[in-house]
Amino acid sequence: MPDTRPRIEFDDEGVCNACHTAEKKNHIDWDARRQEFLDLVDQFRAKDGPYDCVVPWSGGKDSSAIAYKIKFEFGLNPLLVTFSPLMPNDLAVHNREEMIKLGFDHLMIRPNQKVSQQLSRRFFIERGDPKIHWNAGVNSVPVQVAVKYKIPLIFYAEHGESEYGGRTLSEEHTKIRDFAEVLEHQIGDDPNNWVDDGIEEHDLAPYVYPDLGEVEEVGVKALYFAYFFRWSMLENWHFIKDKFDFHTEPNGRTDGTFTDFDSLDDKIDNLYYHMQFVKFGFGRAVRDSCRMIQNNQMTREEGLELARKYDAEFPATFHDEHLDYLNLSELEFTETLDKHRDPEIWEQSGNQWVLRHALK
Known part of the structure; x- marks a missing residue:
């Protein structure tokens, strides 16, 4: 981690x-x-x-x-x-x-x-x-x-x-x-x-x-x-999916990660994990890959590749519903994200925020 x-x-x-x-x-x-x-x-x-x-x-x-x-x-x-x-x-x-x-x-x-x-x-x-x-x-x-x-x-x-x-x-x-x-x-x-x-x-x-x-x-x-x-978590999914008609993410994976079977019950979870990325510089894909690496279910190289690909992804699937639930405008939402960015983790390049130390 x-x-x-x-x-x-x-x-x-x-x-x-x-x-x-x-x-x-x-x-x-x-x-x-x-x-x-x-x-x-x-x-x-x-x-x-x-x-x-x-x-x-x-x-x-x-x-x-x-x-x-x-x-x-x-x-x-x-x-x-x-x-x-x-x-x-x-x-x-x-x-x-x-x-x-x-x-x-x-x-x-x-x-x-x-x-x-x-x-x-x-x-x-x-x-x-x-x-x-x-x-x-x-x-x-x-x-x-x-x-x-x-x-x-x-x-x-x-x-x-x-x-x-x-x-x-x-x-x-x-x-x-x-x-x-x-x-x-x-x-x-x-x-x-x-x-x-x-x-x-x-x-x-x-x-x-x-x-x-x-x-x-x-x-x-x-x-x-x-x-x-x-x-x-992977073995728990393999176990339970054979016991009843357990549905997974219909898009094939969840926003911000490569898995389709974890934390599915709350639409706000996609935003919750993205805020982890905003505040700490790592998100859901890093979390999932670390767990699987520790359990010898993927290699570190495989985990890094997946994390680089998905970790920064914006949680777009339920974004409009998030704004409505939180009673925020798009501008208020963006300002809230930006105020929680740690300057030791993030820096601005032009009009974009970038990680000071990206995954290698």
Whole structure:
């Protein structure tokens, strides 16, 4: 991963901590991890309620692969919990419906859309990220549901800080999800601070993490599935596409990258990943190629070629809808992009912005 990724670290030989994590996986006893998983879930099989666990579920390949394995391979009864995408698309609706038909109970939380849209606009302008509040909701709502229905186990996907290069507060956090780490690294702010003239405290209920005393009273434990089983977005897709009619990007690939199967459920994701390119100088194609290189699914040379070809691509597919959703003119949108460009990463050549250090 590039050194502009927030919180990434490199050793003296220039190897990032995400690559070190990938290398460590080759030395993990995955059979022992599987047994640890089996021993753990046996302790949590429901005795007083219908559900053994909560699975935060978007309908995408990763959370669907987790839910499928938990139900059909390990015999647990999960409740799938979805925090609604900001700008849902038909592709996501189709994939969720096809998965649910296999026999899952599903709960979707769709927060106040007026408030959500206001927050997207504010955070896009202020921070260059229209999904700050969505990240808060997707982290809080599954725990809210687990507390309300007294379901003591939640399975999230992977620990992003260790998988993709970041700051791991402790080795235990690659297994057990820690809210303080999530708040610091994914949200960066307490949702209670978002009150303003147009948003009241009660509007923010979906985004606020439950009282820790309530969480402890129920005994909710949030774990990363990827701690127990080797993680690969490509393998998750290969697994789940054979289980139901999983639709991928109809254009053959998604804006800004070469893949057609990842982050399909929200139209605003195309802009979200492009803002990563604007702010940090690398985008979705670099992200996808790095993950596949680390998993020995492509060579570094192949990854570089794909990244050079697609990483800078503007997210044109839903651009008009992005402007409408964020209530921005074309000029306001462009000005917002430009104000989030780091001058150490970008320079102007004529009337064009160019990276100071392009991929080599």
